[in-house]
Amino acid sequence: MSPAGHHPARRVVFIVFDGAKMLDVTGPAEVFAEANLAGANYEISYVSPTGQPAMTSVGIRLPVNGPPQPFTDVDTVIVSGGEVLISRPVSGDLVETVALLAPRARRVVSICTGSFALAAAGLLDGRRATTHWRYAALLARIHPQVCVQPDALFVQDGQIFTSAGISAGMDLALALVEQDHGVDLARTVARNMVMFMQRPGGQSQFSAPLQHRPPQTASLRGLVELISAEPALEHTTISLAGRIGVSTRQLARMFATELDTTPAKYVGQIRLDHAKALLDAGHTVVSAAQSSGFGSAETMRRVFIARLGTPPSHYRGRFAGRDVDHD
Numbered sequence: 409m410s411p412a413g414h415h416p417a418r419r420v421v422f423i424v425f426d427g428a429k430m431l432d433v434t435g436p437a438e439v440f441a442e443a444n445l446a447g448a449n450y451e452i453s454y455v456s457p458t459g460q461p462a463m464t465s466v467g468i469r470l471p472v473n474g475p476p477q478p479f480t481d482v483d484t485v486i487v488s489g490g491e492v493l494i495s496r497p498v499s500g501d502l503v504e505t506v507a508l509l510a511p512r513a514r515r516v517v518s519i520c521t522g523s524f525a526l527a528a529a530g531l532l533d534g535r536r537a538t539t540h541w542r543y544a545a546l547l548a549r550i551h552p553q554v555c556v557q558p559d560a561l562f563v564q565d566g567q568i569f570t571s572a573g574i575s576a577g578m579d580l581a582l583a584l585v586e587q588d589h590g591v592d593l594a595r596t597v598a599r600n601m602v603m604f605m606q607r608p609g610g611q612s613q614f615s616a617p618l619q620h621r622p623p624q625t626a627s628l629r630g631l632v633e634l635i636s637a638e639p640a641l642e643h644t645t646i647s648l649a650g651r652i653g654v655s656t657r658q659l660a661r662m663f664a665t666e667l668d669t670t671p672a673k674y675v676g677q678i679r680l681d682h683a684k685a686l687l688d689a690g691h692t693v694v695s696a697a698q699s700s701g702f703g704s705a706e707t708m709r710r711v712f713i714a715r716l717g718t719p720p721s722h723y724r725g726r727f728a729g730r731d732v733d734h735d
Contacts, residue, residue, distance in 0.1 A: 415589060418483035419451045421509060423525075424472060425502050427492035430464040431574045432519040436486060436581035439597060443585045446596045453479065455509075457501035465490060476505050484584065485513040489520030489577075494543050498528040506531070515567040517584070519577035523570045527551040535565040540573045559684055578603065623666040627652040632667070635675055639682045640701040643675045675701075680715060683708055687724040696720065 420440055422433050433454070440450040456462045459475030487506060492499075506529040510516045518526045523539040524547060526532050532554040539547050544558035557563050562571035562580040571580040582603060586594035597603075623629040631652055635643055648671055649659040663671050679701045686696035693705045697720075702708035705720070712720045 415447065415449045417449045417451050418588065419453060419479070419481055420484045420486060421476075421479055421482050421513070422452070422454045423476070423485065423487045423502070423505055423509065424454055424456050424462040424464070424470055425488075425490065425492070425499070426463045427490040428462055428464050428470070428488045429490050429520065429574065430466045430468060430470070432488035432490070432522065432577055433464070433470065435574055435578045436517075436519060439578055439581035439585060439601065442597045442601055443589065443593065446593050446600075448585065448589050448593065455479065455505070457499070457505045476509050479509065480512055482509060482513040484515050484517060485509045486517040486519065487522035487525045489518070489522040489540070491521070493521045493524040494546060498525050503528045515569060515584075517569040517571070517580065519571055519580070520573050523547060524550075526568070526570065527554055531568060532570070535568055536563050537565065537568070537570040538563045538572055539570065623662075625662060625666060627654075628662050628666060632674070635678050636682075639675070639679045640699055643671075643701070645671045648675075676711070680711060683712075683720070684723065687720060693720045693724070 420437075422437065424433055437452055440448070440452055444450055454470065454472040455474060455476045456472045457475070459472065461469045461471050464470050485506075502525055506516075506525050510529065510531055516526065516531060518537075518539075520540050521543055523532065523537055524543075527537070527547065527550070532551065534553060534555075536555045536557055537547075538544065538557045538560040541558055544556050547554060548556040548558075560572070561576040562569060562583065569580060569584070571577045578601075582594055582598060585597055623632060631648060634641070634651070635648075645656050645659060649656045652659070654662070659671055663669055663674060667674060669677075683696045683700035683702065686699055687693070691699070693708065697703065697705045697708040700708070702711065709719050712718060712723060716723060
């Protein structure tokens with residue numbers, strides 16, 4: 409590996425607070441630290457609104473370099489997430505800290521629910537942004553002036569960057585390293601940390617299967633895992649029932665009892681979410697339709713319009729975390 413110091417120093421300041429999610433801080437910080445081993449020169453600092461150590465979500469007290477006031481040479485400000493940001497209004501001292509440091513920085517970043525702090529400080533007004541899929545609707549409701557993109561892993565709007573959950577924060581940190589130092593150094597970091605250079609898909613690939621409690625019946629659990637893993641297979645009610653050796657009526661009762669839906673609706677939702685994830689990753693509409701089991705682009709277009717109110721090509725451009733070409 410190349411020694412650090414080949415590039416100008418860039419100060420990265422993490423804003424932490426009591427209740428901050430530990431991995432929202434340490435995950436992205438490790439990406440920058442690994443980049444330093446590959447030749448970057450990030451100077452990582454931590455501040456809290458009070459200047460005191462912050463008690464993180466896992467009960468570990470995180471030391472900080474102090475309050476935000478002394479830091480003027482800031483390249484990147486990163487606001488971590490935490491349950492406290494969505495369970496109650498964002499504290500005034502955290503909003504003040506964000507508002508104080510943001511104008512000093514070249515770019516401002518939020519990890520997961522850290523977007524609520526940026527929104528409370530007015531930094532997301534009129535901008536596109538994302539957050540964890542579970543809280544995207546809440547962010548849109550509390551801050552209607554923000555254009556929330558619920559399925560993106562991360563979003564850049566000008567010099568404001570927002571990301572989804574913990575691992576998406578690391579994806580975003582890697583993308584920032586690539587912006588700063590190029591694809592070769594970023595690829596070295598990704599390889600050393602066993603990360604994707606660009607993780608395929610959007611949040612729907614994670615949120616869709618997790619919205620339901622896993623079935624208690626082993627045969628049904630195996631069936632829904634197959635549907636999620638292979639949405640392009642034939643998944644009619646008859647074929648699904650045959651896979652686990654029950655009648656179609658029994659299968660319908662199992663889906664109704666354990667998943668509160670029908671087999672056809674469940675398959676349709678999985679295929680829709682799979683198609684959304686493929687479009688997020690830059691696949692064409694035709695490719696996404698075939699891989700997700702819709703069979704044709706026209707069939708998928710009808711489903712998108714009926715369920716989402718927009719055709720796949722518009723969804724692909726609107727909800728992708730990176731700029732993509734329209735079909």
